[in-house]
Amino acid sequence: MTSRTHPGDAHPYLRAASAGIRHHIRGARTRPPVVDRVHLDVLHAHLTALHQLLDxxxxxxxxxxxxxxxxxxxxxxxxxxxxxxxxxxxxxLPTATQDAAAECHPERLPEGPPVLTICQRHLAAGHITRRTTTPTDLNRPRTTACVR
Known part of the structure; x- marks a missing residue:
């Protein structure tokens, strides 16, 4: 016998991630939002995870x-x-040391390359994009419409 569950219960982690984003948006409305490199790095990680899920x-x-x-x-x-x-x-965005070149070339960092930088993550997601998408697709305007 199978039990019937609520559709939202089938994907608890996705629901939790969405709730976290809604919480962040509500917080940004009550205080001035600060856009910094750490914030965009976390957002980029979220977007690349969604990209993998959609793929x-x-x-x-x-x-x-x-x-x-x-x-x-x-x-x-x-x-x-x-x-x-x-x-x-x-x-x-400006860096703490204003040395933007070090961000794009992690092999030049004195402590060695970090485990995963935003650039490395972006390149990994780019492999999926190049595997499944043509440059024409990337530049094509959205043409799908609701059929209902």
Whole structure:
């Protein structure tokens, strides 16, 4: 016998992540938001995780439901564009030492490269994008519409 659960209970971690983002937005409304490199790094990590999830969902949905798979693939592409914009914004913010070159070249850091920098994470997510998306797709305006 199978028990019927609430749809939101099937994905507790995704629900918790969404709740965390809503909490952050509410907090930003009550006090002036501070945009710093740490903030954008965490946001970039969240976006790349969502990108990986959408990649998996698009590939899983494509065989049984091609139209749904295509729409998820478009969502994955748009999320990649948002991730790239956050990565670019990260590099435009000032650093504590104003040595932006060290951020892009972790091998030059005296303590050695960090385990995972925003650039390394961005490159890893870029491999998914290059595997599944053409440059034309990345520049194409959104053309899907609700069919209902």
């Amino acid at each position: 998996h969902l698009a590939e899983t949905a494509r065989p049984p439901c091609p139209a749904a798979g295509r729409n998820l693939a478009v969502a994955r592409t748009r999320l990649w564009q948002a991730t790239a914009a956050v990565h670019d914004a990260f590099h435009l």
